[in-house]
Amino acid sequence: MSESPYKGKTGLRRVVNACGYSLAGLRAAYACEDAFRQEVWLACLLIPLAFWLEPAGVGRALMAGSVLVVLIVELLNSAIEAAVDRVSLENHRLAKRAKDIGSAAVFVALSQVGLVWACVLLS
Incomplete structure (x- = not known):
């Protein structure tokens, strides 16, 4: 079973990515829901x-x-x-x-x- 290619990110890069995904989710929820x-x-x-x-x-x-x-x-x-x-x-x-x-x-x-x-x- 292969995992997501994003799982390999660690440290600050992971935190930055996670914040970006979270903000994208908030924008999508506000725009679509x-x-x-x-x-x-x-x-x-x-x-x-x-x-x-x-x-x-x-x-x-x-x-x-x-x-x-x-x-x-x-x-x-x-x-x-x-x-x-x-x-x-x-x-x-x-x-x-x-x-x-x-x-x-x-x-x-x-x-x-x-x-x-x-x-x-x-x-």
Whole structure:
């Protein structure tokens, strides 16, 4: 079994490559994924709001962190959807299951934002 030719990179070259791939992924997600774009704008609103509301330091971290978790989960969901679509655009129960589970993960992450914000603001 052969591995990716990119696996041989080490040191600073690997770090530079990884940063480039990460930025390309963020650009692609923002350009191609409506949900990610919406969640980025939501994060641009909520993260500064978390600091403006002035909860305790841990509360700020929880509020901002919960919003960032949504972005992380949405990126993973988008990657799953892209991989499934790459394999086949045909309707298949396993493809639907994979996409539905990814969507459910985003829903749980968004629910967590509401729960964390309510707990911090109402305490």
